[in-house]
Amino acid sequence: MHIARTVLTPFVSTKQLDAISQFYWNLRAHIARFADDIRLSGTFLSDTSLPMSTLSRLWFIIRCLYISLRLESPHSQQEILAFTRMILLAPPGVIVEAGCFKGSSTAKFSLIAKRLNRTLVVFDSFQGIPENREDHKRDFSGNPICFAGGSYAGTIEEVVTNVGRYGRADACRFVRGWFEDTMPTFKEPIAAAYLDVDLVSSTQTCLKYLYPLLTSGGFLASQDGHLPLVVNVLVDWQKENDVTFTGLGTQKLVWLCKPRNNPFAL
């Protein structure tokens, strides 16, 4: 890029040079991410322990990549495939997603829910993150973090349209409102729960109301393992509940499997 800048300098203004440079770096980042997604999809494709044929797994991978191209997707293919694996191996119960934004992750999980004849219950305000005073400063990679109230907003109409177009809206039940208001009355057994809620307060609410409903052997995953303040909450939760989150402190998607309540287990 340095050479290109030197060559182009006599012909274009500094502003145009900056725009070209920005475009170049964005394009590089997108290509690198796409290449990474393809590479990591290989692990899912070669996982013959899953109750899904190789062809179906390949078709699912391609659909997820396509959805990511069409919709804003603040997650990686690896994170989606990791939770998909949990859904496929989970005991009976509904699948829960807390935090759907524009519906990209929802569309992907809905394809698997439909296939397994399960319901995907989607909790969201459908007006973005609540007003808050949480000061997250930086994530574990050093990137500045700010979760302003109203960010990551997707209206219910947008989400239903997106999921209908790219996934299976008929496998979903959408629950609109702040978690604090909607979750206390939810009482269904949960097979697998996916939290992507950004805030400490939202994570605490989800853990408080969803974890007791999680079936033994069920999975709970948080997509916010890159946020130091959320990690603190998860560390405390581990201690209080005698459970262990896999990947805590090292990766963005962290997860636990609820211990089976077998008093005779060794």
Ligand SMILES: C[S@@+](CC[C@H](N)C(=O)[O-])C[C@H]1O[C@@H](n2cnc3c(N)ncnc32)[C@H](O)[C@@H]1O
């Ligand atoms: C990062 S986005 C989710 C991204 C989505 N899972 C994806 O990968 O496409 C976070 C979502 O959490 C929701 N959210 C966060 N805290 C909430 C709360 N307390 N009540 C309701 N919704 C909340 C926001 O509305 C937003 O849609």
